Amino acid sequence: MRLETAIGRIRGSGYKVTPQRLAVLEAVAADQHQSMGELRRRCPGVGVVTVYRTLDLFSELGVVRRIDLGEGARYEMAEDHHHHLICEDCGKVDEFELCPLDPEQMPQVGAGFEVRSHSLEVYGKCAECR
Amino acid sequence: MRLETAIGRIRGSGYKVTPQRLAVLEAVAADQHQSMGELRRRCPGVGVVTVYRTLDLFSELGVVRRIDLGEGARYEMAEDHHHHLICEDCGKVDEFELCPLDPEQMPQVGAGFEVRSHSLEVYGKCAECR
DNA sequence: CCTGTAAACGAAAAATAATTTCAATTAGCA
DNA sequence: TGCTAATTGAAATTATTTTTCGTTTACAGG
Numbered sequence: 001m002r003l004e005t006a007i008g009r010i011r012g013s014g015y016k017v018t019p020q021r022l023a024v025l026e027a028v029a030a031d032q033h034q035s036m037g038e039l040r041r042r043c044p045g046v047g048v049v050t051v052y053r054t055l056d057l058f059s060e061l062g063v064v065r066r067i068d069l070g071e072g073a074r075y076e077m078a079e080d081h082h083h084h085l086i087c088e089d090c091g092k093v094d095e096f097e098l099c100p101l102d103p104e105q106m107p108q109v110g111a112g113f114e115v116r117s118h119s120l121e122v123y124g125k126c127a128e129c130r
Numbered sequence: 131m132r133l134e135t136a137i138g139r140i141r142g143s144g145y146k147v148t149p150q151r152l153a154v155l156e157a158v159a160a161d162q163h164q165s166m167g168e169l170r171r172r173c174p175g176v177g178v179v180t181v182y183r184t185l186d187l188f189s190e191l192g193v194v195r196r197i198d199l200g201e202g203a204r205y206e207m208a209e210d211h212h213h214h215l216i217c218e219d220c221g222k223v224d225e226f227e228l229c230p231l232d233p234e235q236m237p238q239v240g241a242g243f244e245v246r247s248h249s250l251e252v253y254g255k256c257a258e259c260r
Numbered sequence: 261c262c263t264g265t266a267a268a269c270g271a272a273a274a275a276t277a278a279t280t281t282c283a284a285t286t287a288g289c290a
Numbered sequence: 291t292g293c294t295a296a297t298t299g300a301a302a303t304t305a306t307t308t309t310t311c312g313t314t315t316a317c318a319g320g
Binding site: 088115 | 248
């Protein structure tokens, strides 16, 4: 998602566009899959509480996505649908586009369950660690 | 996995079978997808540190599996391969067997990446919450 | 059975992470 | 330009996980 689009989404949803929100937004945009610590380091002027609150807000607005792989949450800009490739040795996270889920098959997974989204993580050993 | 199998796996890997490990094992076996709090409540006699350490050990031995869905880790006995259906309203976690991943396609996901395992979570609204 | 010993345990403290509170500040509208 | 509800952040609180280290114990070998 482009920064302008994200800013439009914030303002369009009735939220103020503050310097802090812009700083956090740019921090997230700087790199995918960052941890809270990395994000904080990228916007030193912004208070912890605000970083937490802002990421929560952005998640709700669909501007950023939160990824949970043990060892604390990570955040990424909401981009095209993709999944993650996680190296169990060095911890590097990569992405891949190919989505093996067939939406046609989804209704089968649980009777009466309304599917909204899904996340898929593939664990293993990356090329460098082999 | 049956309790006997798990115990065999512990002893067979050179670890001692202690009352604490048995208590944690039974706690995990009592219900799938329990949080740390729930597990601790099920073995009040066991120290916190030991519960953490034991779950780590069991995860390494492949006796239990750790699931990360934001809001803290959950644990389940290592059973047949399955995935999770998570209700975003009430938080209930269910399972489904159908695995939409084709192992034949896996080599394509990342060049040089050696796939070891994967996890898939489907989010939405459960039948009760609709 | 004992016994010795490495493994395992757990209380307390420390490190880490996230949330709540509330007074001060500010974005954006009128 | 001024008003006001929204936003911010320091500090305190609460929750979670890890480290430390002295004590206890499972179990292999005698």
